[in-house]
Amino acid sequence: MRHKSFEGMDCPIALTLDAVGEWWSLLIVRDALHGLSRFDEFQQSLGISSNSLTRRLAALCDAGLLTRHRYQLRPPRDEYRLTARGRDLQPVIEALGGWGRRHVTRGRGGVRLVDVETGATAEPILVDRETGKPVNTTDFRYVAQRNAPPIKRAKLPTS
Incomplete structure (x- = not known):
């Protein structure tokens, strides 16, 4: 609801x-x-x-x-x-599924995303389009924009 x-x-x-x-x-x-x-x-x-x-x-x-x-x-x-x-929405679905396989179902599940050429199970990750680097909390940070709520402008660096 x-x-x-x-x-x-x-x-x-x-x-x-x-x-x-x-x-x-x-x-x-x-x-x-x-x-x-x-x-x-x-x-x-x-x-x-x-x-x-x-x-x-x-x-x-x-x-x-x-x-x-x-x-x-x-x-x-x-x-x-x-x-x-x-x-x-496929990357969103795959990200949720990957997180669930790692932290909730311990690898269980009836459907997997596989590479068409090799048949290997895919392990999707989020990467930055410009650099190809995997997005994580070590190499990337959140930055508040001018229109961010005040609480977030107070907590985050600004651009």
Whole structure:
């Protein structure tokens, strides 16, 4: 259940959570990345109620992460495909999965991302696009911008 909207915040993380922060949303995107596209496939994979799934799919379409395509007229049946915007969530999904495999499930899980050429399991990391360096708290730091909230300008260096 959503308790509030982050609409008034000037924070990309908060505003992203408005679009995908409900827990089913990222699981639906994960399943779409795994090739699922039909209502019954999502429902079978997630064990989510029909009403909840209907609401989540509509919200993901409204957010521009999925598009609905009719594949059957009688009875009407739709499939849901990731948009480019939705596919751009793959690094987020993989980062959450990697963290979960390291700290929560101790390597368990039924699906892995593998290298197409070698078949080796991928171990995604976040890297800086300019330098290629892995992002970490030793080599990188947060810097408050002019529009940062006062509490953060007080705590962080400024640019």
